[in-house]
Amino acid sequence: MAKLTIGQKAERVLKLLIALRNARIAAALAQHGFTDADLEEGWALLRNVTRTRLDIEPDSSPVDGDALAALDDWENKWFVISGATLQRRHPEIHAWIFRNLSQTEGMAVIVSVGTFIERWEQIDKPEKDGGFGQAGQDAKKILGQRGLTNEVIGEAKTLLEKLGKVGGPLPDLDKIAEEDAGFLKAEKALWSWYLEWSAIARRAVTQRSLLRQLGFLRTSASGKEEEVPEDELDAESDAAATPPAKTEKKKGG
Structure with a gap:
């Protein structure tokens, strides 16, 4: 029972x-x-x-709803612009950056945007360090012309940092x-009273x-x-x- x-x-x-x-x-x-x-x-x-x-x-909500919505808007805009740009001009970098990545919603956007930024920061590094060297530098340059600048990346980082913090003071x-x-003590006392008089x-x-x-x-x-x-x-x-x-x-x- x-x-x-x-x-x-x-x-x-x-x-x-x-x-x-x-x-x-x-x-x-x-x-x-x-x-x-x-x-x-x-x-x-x-x-x-x-x-x-x-x-x-x-308990207060552990997630900042405004920050999450702003990050979702960021993803919706820059995933499309970056994807379209890289797909045509640097398909090999596009395949690497967007491997297993797609536009998401809810809490999943934290993971998708965080992964995208990590890969974006990697592409212009030398090939021996896991980047694409000159091709990666060219890719970042064209993405910057499309509007995906260091400042725009910084906006997403700020939102991610905000979402990663503990919500409110520690309890x-x-x-x-x-x-x-x-x-529990009050519940037990109430139920004991009920058991006695309901049985009678x-x-x-x-x-x-x-x-x-x-x-x-x-x-x-x-x-x-x-x-x-x-x-x-x-x-x-x-x-x-x-x-x-x-x-x-x-x-x-």
């Missing part, structure tokens, strides 16, 4: 809390010690879980761990309309009404809520 998410747990708790406001349901549970204090405890635990989760600041990891621990309610309440209000009945895929199994809980809760099975002693043991 898959574990219930906190959203599913909160939904079940909320349904039970609202149903417990029904005087007939409350009266049935009162015979087993349920009081207004228990009802208030349930609401307080639910509020505590919600407050703990809402108090945690959401306080100890505080994050404390917030996570607080949330299943035995104290017998009328189907009230059981439906408590969330213990549901409509199946076939359209029939069925009982929500008690074991439809997460593994941790199963261990806590399910009493050990009785073992039959062997005769003569």
Whole structure:
């Protein structure tokens, strides 16, 4: 059985809390010690879980959207201009620079533009250093005439550097761990409350309309009404809520 998410747990708790406001349901549970204090405890635990989760600041996006969009525009423009120019005038350099490169989108543009610039910087180096020598120098010259200057390459480098930096200040990891621990503690307390009173309610309440209000009945895929199994809980809760099975002693043991 898959574990219930906190959203599913909160939904079940909320349904039970609202149903417990029904005087007939409350009266049935009162015979087993349920009081207004228990009802208030349930609401307080639910509020505590919600407050703990809402108090945690959401993570800011690690990617600068404006910088990414600008880099994508850079790629769209200069890949086309460079490709058309080199394809005609320096096909061997074109094949090398654009090997396994194509216009991309999203985060992939960081890799494609970064690779293009690395290769652009290599082409005018001597052949012994992995470049194309004079042919590479000529290729850079004609690309510069097309507008792909050192300044334009610098613009892309600036965008790449900006996208490579950590977004925002470094988080306080100890505080994050404390917030996570607080949330887990609040969730556990809420679910323990639910397990206790939902188990009692299943035995104290017998009328189907009230059981439906408590969330213990549901409509199946076939359209029939069925009982929500008690074991439809997460593994941790199963261990806590399910009493050990009785073992039959062997005769003569």
